[in-house]
Amino acid sequence: MHSIKSNRGSVLIVALLFAGLIAISLTSYMKLALTSSRLANRSFYGNAAQNLSDTGLEQALWSINNNTWTGTAGFTARSGYANQYQGTFPSSTTYYTFSQGVKGQVKVWADNNSTTPHAVAKAIITLGDGTTLIKEAEAYLSKRSYFTNGLVAKNTLTFVGNVAIDSWNSKPAGTVVPYSSSVDADNGKIASLSVQVASISVGNADVYGYASVGGNSIADISVGSTGRVGPYGTANGVIDPTRVTYDFTTNFPDVTPPTTSGYTIAAITSATTLPISGNLPAADGKYYYSVPSITLNGHDTISITAGADVVITVTNTTGTSVQASGNSEIDIPSTSTLAMYVAADVSMTGNGVVNGTSTVPNQPLAFQLYGTRSATTAASVGQQAIAIKGNGYLSGVVYAPNANVDVNGNGDTYGAIVCNQASMNGNGNFHYDESLATSLSTSAWSVSKWRELSTASDRNTYATNLNF
Amino acid sequence: MAKTAYPISSTPRTERSRQRAFTLVELMVSTTLASFLMLGVLSSFLMMGRSGANAQNYTQLESKARRALEYFSREARLAYAITSYSSTSVTLSIPDTSSSRTAFAYSVTYTFDSTAGTFSRTGPPIDSPAGTSATTVLLTGVTQNGSTNPFNYYRYVTTGYASGFTSNTASNTTEIKQIEINFILKSTSTTVTSATNKVLSARFILRNK
Numbered sequence: 001m002h003s004i005k006s007n008r009g010s011v012l013i014v015a016l017l018f019a020g021l022i023a024i025s026l027t028s029y030m031k032l033a034l035t036s037s038r039l040a041n042r043s044f045y046g047n048a049a050q051n052l053s054d055t056g057l058e059q060a061l062w063s064i065n066n067n068t069w070t071g072t073a074g075f076t077a078r079s080g081y082a083n084q085y086q087g088t089f090p091s092s093t094t095y096y097t098f099s100q101g102v103k104g105q106v107k108v109w110a111d112n113n114s115t116t117p118h119a120v121a122k123a124i125i126t127l128g129d130g131t132t133l134i135k136e137a138e139a140y141l142s143k144r145s146y147f148t149n150g151l152v153a154k155n156t157l158t159f160v161g162n163v164a165i166d167s168w169n170s171k172p173a174g175t176v177v178p179y180s181s182s183v184d185a186d187n188g189k190i191a192s193l194s195v196q197v198a199s200i201s202v203g204n205a206d207v208y209g210y211a212s213v214g215g216n217s218i219a220d221i222s223v224g225s226t227g228r229v230g231p232y233g234t235a236n237g238v239i240d241p242t243r244v245t246y247d248f249t250t251n252f253p254d255v256t257p258p259t260t261s262g263y264t265i266a267a268i269t270s271a272t273t274l275p276i277s278g279n280l281p282a283a284d285g286k287y288y289y290s291v292p293s294i295t296l297n298g299h300d301t302i303s304i305t306a307g308a309d310v311v312i313t314v315t316n317t318t319g320t321s322v323q324a325s326g327n328s329e330i331d332i333p334s335t336s337t338l339a340m341y342v343a344a345d346v347s348m349t350g351n352g353v354v355n356g357t358s359t360v361p362n363q364p365l366a367f368q369l370y371g372t373r374s375a376t377t378a379a380s381v382g383q384q385a386i387a388i389k390g391n392g393y394l395s396g397v398v399y400a401p402n403a404n405v406d407v408n409g410n411g412d413t414y415g416a417i418v419c420n421q422a423s424m425n426g427n428g429n430f431h432y433d434e435s436l437a438t439s440l441s442t443s444a445w446s447v448s449k450w451r452e453l454s455t456a457s458d459r460n461t462y463a464t465n466l467n468f
Numbered sequence: 469m470a471k472t473a474y475p476i477s478s479t480p481r482t483e484r485s486r487q488r489a490f491t492l493v494e495l496m497v498s499t500t501l502a503s504f505l506m507l508g509v510l511s512s513f514l515m516m517g518r519s520g521a522n523a524q525n526y527t528q529l530e531s532k533a534r535r536a537l538e539y540f541s542r543e544a545r546l547a548y549a550i551t552s553y554s555s556t557s558v559t560l561s562i563p564d565t566s567s568s569r570t571a572f573a574y575s576v577t578y579t580f581d582s583t584a585g586t587f588s589r590t591g592p593p594i595d596s597p598a599g600t601s602a603t604t605v606l607l608t609g610v611t612q613n614g615s616t617n618p619f620n621y622y623r624y625v626t627t628g629y630a631s632g633f634t635s636n637t638a639s640n641t642t643e644i645k646q647i648e649i650n651f652i653l654k655s656t657s658t659t660v661t662s663a664t665n666k667v668l669s670a671r672f673i674l675r676n677k
Contacts, residue, residue: 018509018513021513022509022512022513022516025513025516025517025520026516028520029516029519029520029523032520032523032524032527033523035527036523036526036527036530039527039530039531039534040530043534116567118567140567140569242625448567448569449563449567449568449569449676450545450546450675450676451546451563451565451676452542452545452546454542454594454595455595455596456595458565461565
């Protein structure tokens with residue numbers, strides 16, 4: 001009897017052992033699946049945290065560009081620190097919501113200094129089980145260039161004559177390099193925001209580079225039988241489709257004259273040397289002048305003294321405030337620069353602006369012409385007119401977003417032009433200076449450096465700034 | 469009358485004997501049934517064990533792949549330049565902590581080795597850029613995904629993104645803006661079938677380039 005009972009018990013024990021082993025296996029299996037699911041979940045929301053930190057940096061970028069911090073912008077000034085702001089988005093009491101009870105917030109600290117604005121964002125994602133994921137990133141900002149394209153017009157861009165458009169880099173490695181056939185490249189860039197058909201009329205010009213149009217059709221560019229758009233070697237009458245960008249858009253911010261105080265002088269109507277003897281430069285080393293108008297005739301010459309950087313603001317806002325005719329000219333020697341801010345019309349014929357020697361142009365940066373008529377004024381009184389019809393070359397940059405620019409000469413043009421409408425007449429070629437894409441900036445800030453803060457030391461650097 | 473010394477049984481001797489033993493047929497039937505039962509239990513147990521081991525292999529593969537992609541993506545997004553590129557290797561220049569986009573901190577190379585079956589990183593420790601450069605194998609059991617290159621590049625040109633390369637190496641290096649990784653990760657085991665995981669990353673944008 002005892003033996004039988006013992007046998008029956010052992011079966012039960014064996015069954016229990018098997019059940020136990022199966023239970024352990026099942027538990028391990030489920031735990032493994034759960035761990036795998038949690039890892040996948042964290043990985044997924046890790047990406048969400050990355051996006052959230054970028055959202056925070058975007059908030060800071062908007063506020064820096066608009067110089068708007070409080071109110072709906074969501075920031076508050078950081079107590080005890082000048083030009084520093086802190087903000088929690090969407091707000092300190094609300095969250096961005098995800099599925100399955102997941103929520104997120106991003107804290108942003110921004111340093112709105114005038115040279116290199118800086119922002120750091122800390123994104124915190126709280127998962128459904130209460131655990132958190134944190135991603136931090138920082139961005140340094142720099143100003144955008146006015147001249148990422150060579151010749152840009154809001155409206156139409158017209159080439160008349162057998163001109164060629166190409167490019168070179170006037171300062172590839174710290175040394176100024178004049179344009180020549182040994183350094184030219186097929187990166188000339190022309191663009192129009194207009195969506196109308198044939199917004200860029202190439203005619204018989206040779207565009208060795210790229211063309212961008214606001215529309216979405218190659219019909220927005222018209223080419224004559226001997227014109228072309230493309231790399232070197234493009235056949236007559238051909239537009240290389242790989243060199244055309246559609247839906248082109250960009251901002252043309254109005255430009256205003258500098259506010260730096262300088263000298264107010266009478267209208268210039270005869271030969272003049274600038275800076276005027278005895279005048280002192282401003283703190284930035286430049287000589288600032290305000291003049292009602294400039295009218296040059298005959299052999300009148302405005303000579304910029306060697307080594308001087310001169311800024312002229314022409315204050316008349318109607319009529320033609322800058323006029324040069326006959327054999328008059330503005331001379332800029334190789335070590336000098338001239339920047340002119342003009343709201344009224346400009347007509348420069350005669351010898352025009354001699355930026356360099358008679359045969360070797362200075363770097364285009366040395367002559368800058370800004371059309372300061374605002375978009376609002378242009379809408380009521382019409383576009384500013386800028387006509388440059390010199391006998392020689394033109395080396396310079398023209399930024400006049402509310403002006404119709406007419407370049408009409410037989411000499412080449414070096415530099416870049418941004419305007420409302422452009423007409424390139426004559427037989428002079430256009431050489432875009434690629435160095436301008438990074439050397440002259442607008443008032444708009446963009447991200448120049450982005451960095452994820454992933455190490456403990458990186459995060460500790462900004463721990464105090466983000467502790468709010 | 470004296471009572472007998474033997475206990476009085478209510479059951480005849482022959483019936484008791486029948487209860488204490490099993491017939492051969494009974495034994496065979498019960499053994500067969502028990503065998504089937506044990507076989508079922510053991511099979512289930514083994515199947516669960518093998519599935520568990522397989523699932524663990526997949527989990528480990530995914531975990532390792534995520535870690536490798538996390539390393540690569542972090543440095544690819546941060547890179548400001550590419551100093552060399554090929555279908556199996558890429559070398560990135562990483563900026564320092566200053567505001568300068570191009571202030572060099574260190575160089576890092578990611579390599580796919582089809583012979584050794586490894587995906588490795590050569591550079592200072594990712595959390596200590598000032599440390600000594602060394603090669604770390606991030607993944608083993610790596611094979612090429614068919615004819616698709618392990619490293620794929622996308623160049624940013626005026627007309628948008630372009631894959632493939634021009635004949636100008638310097639121009640390609642300048643224009644590369646996105647990198648994508650694509651390979652097969654395999655984990656072999658003596659007890660279970662091999663686990664394979666196709667790793668296809670997002671296109672990582674070189675944000676500082």
